[in-house]
Amino acid sequence: MTKTWHRPTLWVAVVMGVAAVACLVALLVDGRQLQGAPLWMKPLKFAVALALYSATLSWMLSLPHRGKRWTTLLGTTSALILFVDVGLVGLQAVRGTFSHYNQSDDPFNQVVQQAFATTIPVMFLANVALALVLSFQRFASPDVRLAVRSGLGLAVLGMAGGYLMSFQVDKQVTTTDASGRAVDLVGGHSVGVPDGGPSMPVTGWSTTGGDLRIPHFVGMHALQVVVLLAAGLAVLGLAERARTRLVGVVALGCAGLFAVVTQQALRGEPLVHPGGLTLVLLAVLAALVAAGVVWALRTGTAVPRPTRRPVPQR
Incomplete structure (x- = not known):
């Protein structure tokens, strides 16, 4: 077809x-x-x-x-x-x-x-x-199937993370827009600091407090990461089992990263100034993903041992 x-x-x-x-x-x-x-x-x-x-x-x-x-x-x-x-x-x-x-x-x-x-x-x-x-x-093939399923699941997580911004109903401020008109804002993306403070270039993520746009970004774009990974591994010619396991490891790693940056944002901690807990969680996550990649490559590309057939008795 x-x-x-x-x-x-x-x-x-x-x-x-x-x-x-x-x-x-x-x-x-x-x-x-x-x-x-x-x-x-x-x-x-x-x-x-x-x-x-x-x-x-x-x-x-x-x-x-x-x-x-x-x-x-x-x-x-x-x-x-x-x-x-x-x-x-x-x-x-x-x-x-x-x-x-x-x-x-x-x-x-x-x-x-x-x-x-x-x-x-x-x-x-x-x-x-x-x-x-x-x-x-x-x-499709198992690796593509897993990429689609996990990618959509991660995107749903990212969308759900976006609701955290609207749920900050206690975050209310009166400011002015670009035309000088007074505007009341209810909700926002920064945690622990007002929106519009010092931020990273291009992304605009806060450098002084937590920012709920970060987990939203990670979840939404993990979709592209796992799909492109599946495509890239197929081009490299890896065995199907290894491709599937690698996609699964990376998808779980993306889910873990989403969890880490979500807790970081909710605690009012900026991405560029991670605290001790966040550094420990990132180190554990990196070690688990690295171990998973090694496991996927070693077990997914292993050649099965030939089965010995009994020698017929004369």
Whole structure:
């Protein structure tokens, strides 16, 4: 059967790529800022991240599997939501105001916030459903199957991690947007410090407190890591058993990393200044992953010993 990539998600990936270029141009010509960060940096990061996610999802849905009518519907739903949500983020940037956590009472912003409140849970549930549908059937080779299942599971973890930002309802601040209008924000990504403080270049992650965008990033992009790993191992010509075990080890490592950076963020600890507990957890995780890689390569590529047949008695 000829593989046909899922067109709605593939088109969204193309649109996101074009949007990323447009945001990059806007970043260069529009010097406005929000909370000390370039106004167009957030739409740019959204466009790049969701271009990668949509392209990966489009490929996944091209794999022959049962229930394709349902997975196609779920993928199309995700594509539509991604298109709408990133469009709203861009429109808010054009208006010079915040796209998330914005509680201002102007009519357009109220529409944006209501749209997010509706579409984001639907997007989350669609991905949970995709992960479940593809977890209880056989398709492709074992290593690819494991990459798809674990990748979707990690993406769901990343999406769930994003809810931690909205749950910070006690985090309330009144600030001004790029046009000087007063805006009330409820929720946020920083822990222990206000949003908009000293941050890392490009990512904008806080360097003085915890940042809940980090586990969200790790979970969402672990999807691409395990899928690309499976593809790369196939090109290298490793045995199928070794490929499958390596994918499993790396997927578990990504899940462990998600857990480590989540606890780090929740404790208000910046990524670039890890404390003793975080360093110990990272060291243990690195040792376990290294041991897992050695185990996968030694057992997955071992040549089985030939079975001795009894010599017939004369």
